Amino acid sequence: MTAGPKPRIAVVGPGSVGCYFAAHLAAAGHDVISCARRPFDTYVVESQTAAVSVAAHVLTDPDDAPPVDWVLLCVKAQQTAGAAAWLERLCTPTTTVVIVQNGVEGVERTAPFSGAATLLPSVVYCGAELMSPGHIVHRSAGVLIVADTPEAHALAALCEGTMAKIRITDAYATEAWRKLGVNVMGNGITALTNRTFEVFARPDIITLAKGLLAEVWAVGRAEGADLTVERDAAFLDDLALSRAEGGTSTLYDRRAGRPTEHDALFGAVLRAADRHDIATPLTQAIGALVAAGDPG
Numbered sequence: 001m002t003a004g005p006k007p008r009i010a011v012v013g014p015g016s017v018g019c020y021f022a023a024h025l026a027a028a029g030h031d032v033i034s035c036a037r038r039p040f041d042t043y044v045v046e047s048q049t050a051a052v053s054v055a056a057h058v059l060t061d062p063d064d065a066p067p068v069d070w071v072l073l074c075v076k077a078q079q080t081a082g083a084a085a086w087l088e089r090l091c092t093p094t095t096t097v098v099i100v101q102n103g104v105e106g107v108e109r110t111a112p113f114s115g116a117a118t119l120l121p122s123v124v125y126c127g128a129e130l131m132s133p134g135h136i137v138h139r140s141a142g143v144l145i146v147a148d149t150p151e152a153h154a155l156a157a158l159c160e161g162t163m164a165k166i167r168i169t170d171a172y173a174t175e176a177w178r179k180l181g182v183n184v185m186g187n188g189i190t191a192l193t194n195r196t197f198e199v200f201a202r203p204d205i206i207t208l209a210k211g212l213l214a215e216v217w218a219v220g221r222a223e224g225a226d227l228t229v230e231r232d233a234a235f236l237d238d239l240a241l242s243r244a245e246g247g248t249s250t251l252y253d254r255r256a257g258r259p260t261e262h263d264a265l266f267g268a269v270l271r272a273a274d275r276h277d278i279a280t281p282l283t284q285a286i287g288a289l290v291a292a293g294d295p296g
Helices: 016-027 081-090 106-113 150-159 172-193 197-201 203-222 235-242 249-256 262-276 281-292
Strands: 008-012 031-035 042-046 052-055 070-073 096-099 118-121 123-132 135-147 165-169
Touching: 008 016, 008 081, 016 031, 016 042, 016 052, 016 070, 016 123, 016 135, 031 081, 070 081, 081 106, 096 106, 096 150, 106 118, 118 135, 118 150, 123 172, 135 150, 135 172, 150 165, 165 172, 172 197, 172 203, 172 249, 172 262, 172 281, 197 203, 197 235, 203 235, 203 262, 203 281, 262 281
Parallel strands: 008 031, 008 070, 042 135, 070 096, 096 118, 135 165
Antiparallel strands: 042 052, 123 135
16 A cells, blocks of 8 residues: 655744744654744754754745645744735645644634634643754743644644654643643743743742732633632642743743733733623733833
């Protein structure tokens, strides 16, 4: 029996997260195209657990992009509209777009640009920092959590045997809102204090973090998630002791003078809170401060 052609994969936005998944899929022999602003010829993942170096196929002009079977949309939420030209060329009715972004509104954000492609949102856990085009330092995880759908199982099969891990869940709302709470808490606090996770060694910061989580997860429960701070925030104890040097994407964007994804994080919570008439004063205050610090 003759094997069919390899599925073609495009990674739109090979930054810290996109580079991780592109590198490991390419290292496994997949046909991977990185759609980037700047050229590079090698993926380099520095990591204690998932190091790899492999040749990269990079395009910088959307007009050169062919139709593909899979798109991993890894640009940040606020950059989605800027990827429209890539999506227009890459997507067909048989394409699946995996939305590798923070927040819970990825489908609504992507749908205007993806035509008839199937959209598969994901919850992203991949601690990495972009050092230069194609070169990242990876610190933790490397997994996408997706709802239990046929496309999710096809994605898991595509990534089988690689360090690009896929976890399928029947409780996607819980996973999505758990991560959104962690993002609101971690990104907001690190960006406003201009400190890495070591700031969580402060007891007053842990108190603030628990307050933010309580607000976000209350909204999440109204949206179908099963989360409570008492049961689900035990990781804060480890964070308080870790004095970790890693930061968040919002911290790094703030330091670089780039726009942040505040709307995909804080804005998403506030919009859902309005739908359910839930008060979120801490989220509103921290979100406003992060937004006010954006350039322009």
